[in-house]
Amino acid sequence: MQAQLKALIxxxxxxxxxxxxxxxxxxxxxxxxxxxxxxxxSEYVVDLLPVDRASRLGxxxxxxxxxxxxxxxxxxxxxxxxxxxxxxxTPERTRALLAGRREGIANGMAACLGIVTPFCSCSAVPxxxxxxxxxxxxxxxxxxLISAPMVNEVALTLLFALFGWKVAGLYLAMGLSIxxxxxxxxxxxxxxxxLEDWVKNMPKVRAEINESELTLSDRLDAGFAAVHDIVxxxxxxxxxxxxxxxxxxxxxxxxxxASFMGxxxxxAVPVSVLLGVPMxxxxxxxxxxxxxxxxxxxALGTVLAFMMSVIALSLPEMIILRKVLKPTLxxxxxxxxxxxxxxxxxxxxxxx
Amino acid sequence: MLFYKEIDVKEIKVxxxxxxxxxxxxxxxQDISKEKGVDIALEKVEDIEKIMSYNIMSTPAVVIDGLxxxxxxxxxxSKVESWFQ
Numbered sequence: 001m002q003a004q005l006k007a008l009i010x011x012x013x014x015x016x017x018x019x020x021x022x023x024x025x026x027x028x029x030x031x032x033x034x035x036x037x038x039x040x041x042s043e044y045v046v047d048l049l050p051v052d053r054a055s056r057l058g059x060x061x062x063x064x065x066x067x068x069x070x071x072x073x074x075x076x077x078x079x080x081x082x083x084x085x086x087x088x089x090t091p092e093r094t095r096a097l098l099a100g101r102r103e104g105i106a107n108g109m110a111a112c113l114g115i116v117t118p119f120c121s122c123s124a125v126p127x128x129x130x131x132x133x134x135x136x137x138x139x140x141x142x143x144x145l146i147s148a149p150m151v152n153e154v155a156l157t158l159l160f161a162l163f164g165w166k167v168a169g170l171y172l173a174m175g176l177s178i179x180x181x182x183x184x185x186x187x188x189x190x191x192x193x194x195l196e197d198w199v200k201n202m203p204k205v206r207a208e209i210n211e212s213e214l215t216l217s218d219r220l221d222a223g224f225a226a227v228h229d230i231v232x233x234x235x236x237x238x239x240x241x242x243x244x245x246x247x248x249x250x251x252x253x254x255x256x257x258a259s260f261m262g263x264x265x266x267x268a269v270p271v272s273v274l275l276g277v278p279m280x281x282x283x284x285x286x287x288x289x290x291x292x293x294x295x296x297x298x299a300l301g302t303v304l305a306f307m308m309s310v311i312a313l314s315l316p317e318m319i320i321l322r323k324v325l326k327p328t329l330x331x332x333x334x335x336x337x338x339x340x341x342x343x344x345x346x347x348x349x350x351x352x
Numbered sequence: 353m354l355f356y357k358e359i360d361v362k363e364i365k366v367x368x369x370x371x372x373x374x375x376x377x378x379x380x381x382q383d384i385s386k387e388k389g390v391d392i393a394l395e396k397v398e399d400i401e402k403i404m405s406y407n408i409m410s411t412p413a414v415v416i417d418g419l420x421x422x423x424x425x426x427x428x429x430s431k432v433e434s435w436f437q
Contacts (some may be wrong), residue, residue, distance in 0.1 A: 120373065122374070123424070125369065126413075198401055220354040320369070323400050
């Protein structure tokens with residue numbers, strides 16, 4: 001019996017690889033179809049439960065049953081697409097695109113490439129050194145290093161799914177601005193001397209790409225692997241986050257946070273950024289906190305600054321970078337990014 | 353005179369600073385090499401200077417008999433199996 005089941009399932013599972021274009025088109029259609037059913041589905045589930053729909057519990061539950069599948073679907077789609085895009089923008093290609101390019105423009109490119117190049121914080125050091133060896137200017141490398149962990153697709157997707165495209169767009173704009181400007185500033189400071197000696201002594205390399213031709217089927221595989229890696233790790237945080245959001249919608253009084261993080265409190269931004277420094281969580285983990293803060297009156301610029309500080313100014317990454325950067329340079333990196341985040345927090349609070 | 357070395361045992365190095373991905377990669381290689389009955393000398397390289405001597409940009413990376421065969425993320429099972437054909 002088992003053998004017969006296997007004989008049926010295995011050929012089915014290989015369909016994406018044998019007919020990648022057909023698979024993609026079908027998957028997109030099915031995804032959109034499912035997406036339309038989300039609201040009716042959530043209402044249906046709440047109907048089944050012995051709860052009054054108009055009550056606080058009723059709304060909280062509807063929120064939970066609507067948002068959970070919605071966020072998971074969005075996240076899966078975005079991670080899948082990014083996994084495929086990442087297979088184009090390997091670190092080697094990004095490096096080749098940036099090597100020897102003029103600063104300013106290169107900072108902008110580096111920040112944007114940071115979004116689409118796959119980056120794991122344990123690779124921060126090899127990547128950093130690889131860039132430097134190939135002649136990517138120091139400031140440009142930093143622009144990349146700031147944007148890559150901070151402006152990531154999980155953070156953007158969750159912000160979009162839970163708060164709308166304006167908030168997600170704002171985060172994106174803030175993140176890129178900080179990455180570009182902070183990287184450029186560090187470049188202007190000409191701190192190449194503050195790289196660890198063994199890094200300075202490394203032989204230079206030419207930035208080449210060895211184009212191993214990947215087929216669409218290979219890229220699909222990369223997408224699947226990314227979904228498996230990321231969504232499997234992150235879904236508990238998402239459930240917690242949405243549950244928290246659901247609870248807040250029903251139960252916590254308005255303006256609770258306004259006294260600490262509202263616009264009138266001028267010191268809210270720097271304090272939030274400072275608070276974020278010792279904290280570190282992945283992008284998904286910070287969302288429940290963001291939700292709570294926003295729902296209860298905190299200013300948007302302040303909250304996003306806090307979120308960035310938690311993700312971008314992380315002690316673990318600083319420790320890892322200590323192997324290649326001398327303390328002065330690490331402190332400078334830290335300081336410039338923190339200042340950037342604070343500045344951007346203020347600006348967006350003022351503008352919105 | 354001709355010298356040649358009889359290479360019975362594959363020398364495999366897993367390069368990585370010690371995060372979970374590197375450990376999973378090491379375990380994967382150990383499991384599959386055992387499955388295929390191939391003898392290997394497996395070494396974990398965590399020293400960053402040594403890692404950089406291989407010119408890679410993402411870890412974990414795998415080096416077999418001096419040649420970098422993989423870098424970035426945990427290698428696919430099919431890829432690891434292909435090393436032991």
